[in-house]
Amino acid sequence: MVKDQLTQIYTQNELSCMATYSIKAVYHKLMGEQSAVTWDKIVWNRLSIPKHRFILWLAMQSKLQTTAKLAQYGISQSDMCLICADAKEDHKHLFFACSYSKECLKQFKEWTSITSASTDLQQLIRNIQNGRRSKFQKQILLVGLAALVYLVWNSRNSSYWQQSIPSVNYVVKHLKAHTKARIWAVLPKKLSTKDYQWFNEL
Template identity: 35%
Template sequence: MQMLKLLSRGEYKTNEGYQALVTAKQSVKWYKEVWNKMAIPKHMFILWLAVLDRMQLKERLFRFQIVPDENCLLCGTKKETIEHLFFDCHLCYQALNQIKDWLGWHTAASTIPKILRWVAKARMTRFRKQVYSTTVAALVYHLWWCRNEALWNHKVYRVSIVVRRIQSNVKNRVRSYMPNKIQHIDQDWFDQL
């Protein structure tokens, strides 16, 4: 309809035509936490898929009769859904708690949307929010990686190994993208991690 109005006026501008064709932009509250420039791109992508509930989990694959069962690959006790994998599964829940202890993170949030909302609303410096967002992305990515290792290589890693990988990834990534101007208190906090 908008396109017809543009054409009937006799003057057509490419930008206006494009805007008429493109649907309205959807605003989401988790944008800054998911697409954090300090995080590793593949971690952000997997977190984005998890937030949108578009991961190829066994529950979804079972519905299309691609896999024979829908049990979690890490614990084998419940259906592998996004809610179970992030963070009802005992292995994933333990990893989340160890990461919270490592960061000194005091929140009861235990689902991806609630964790991202908490990070967005938390009263802390921008640097700390970026570190928390980077850690959430790394946590989700590594739990997904751990799940895929169980699927393809029949290996289930110990929580301590997964947590060490997350800590190493986060420390190395943040050090390489450390802002030039950072408060001393934030620098000290990060150095103690």
């Protein structure tokens, strides 16, 4: 009975004071205090390629089916990284502690002049978000980072399904191409000369 379940989470006094039943109120009561998500607007950056957004969204929540997760479920016999085979393949490792993804990230930073030394995905996003660049430039960096996460995940899947791993140069080349092609296709009409020149020179 619903009434019996409600008495498990509400006191009798709380129930008697509830003028009307609210699904929202009961849901929040069941879930308890939740930390606010601060990266949702960043992940769903309209300039990003949709499939890149989706993979980044999963990565930010540690929802990708890594070998570490599959091994935990008993689906995979190994939890080792399918790219470098040097450590357990979890989200922290893939983005970007793995020697392969770390080198991809290094070249991405060199291309975009990101000075942050961090190799942690969430910290990188915070650093970009809090940086002194223009809103447009921050959006471009996040488009590139989303593309990088997607391409690293794609390389990991290629290792599993095709038993081949694209070179770092291949990943970085496609990262640049995807980012530039996407932005040229959806370039904002109102853009400062400085931002236009910065992007054009990337």
